[in-house]
Amino acid sequence: MTDYDELLEKAYSSIKSDGSTGERFEIPKLDSFTEGNKTIVKNFGTVVDSIRRKREELVKYLSKELAVPASLDADRLILQRKFFGDLINKKFEDYVNTYVICKQCRKPDTHIEAVGHVKMVVCEACGAKNPAK
Ligand SMILES: [Zn+2]
Numbered sequence: 176m177t178d179y180d181e182l183l184e185k186a187y188s189s190i191k192s193d194g195s196t197g198e199r200f201e202i203p204k205l206d207s208f209t210e211g212n213k214t215i216v217k218n219f220g221t222v223v224d225s226i227r228r229k230r231e232e233l234v235k236y237l238s239k240e241l242a243v244p245a246s247l248d249a250d251r252l253i254l255q256r257k258f259f260g261d262l263i264n265k266k267f268e269d270y271v272n273t274y275v276i277c278k279q280c281r282k283p284d285t286h287i288e289a290v291g292h293v294k295m296v297v298c299e300a301c302g303a304k305n306p307a308k
Pocket of ligand 1: 277278279280281282298299300301302303
């Protein structure tokens with residue numbers, strides 16, 4: 176085994192050491208840039224499709240969380256303010272952790288079911304149902 180292999184092995188096992196059985200789901204990153212007084216997330220559509228949630232739902236969520244008007248422009252999200260750093264991704268990660276990733280098996284293969292007033296994250300991989308929070 177070369178040093179490089181060993182390094183890889185180490186890196187890999189530390190990724191897997193979160194206690195779950197399978198591979199860990201990597202939350203995709205939103206890629207944005209500022210233009211004038213706006214921030215444009217250019218891969219918004221692709222990223223939202225990849226977590227199988229409705230674009231409109233994410234627009235509403237981010238608009239509320241970031242306290243700024245937001246709109247869809249084809250695949251892009253337009254935020255009516257300049258954002259620097261990782262605030263948008265931080266909010267997006269909160270969303271994914273709350274509404275997408277299964278609390279039981281940590282997989283993102285879920286959908287939302289409304290049970291009365293409670294939103295449940297229903298896992299298609301392991302069958303778990305957990306309230307979204
Ligand atoms: Zn699950």
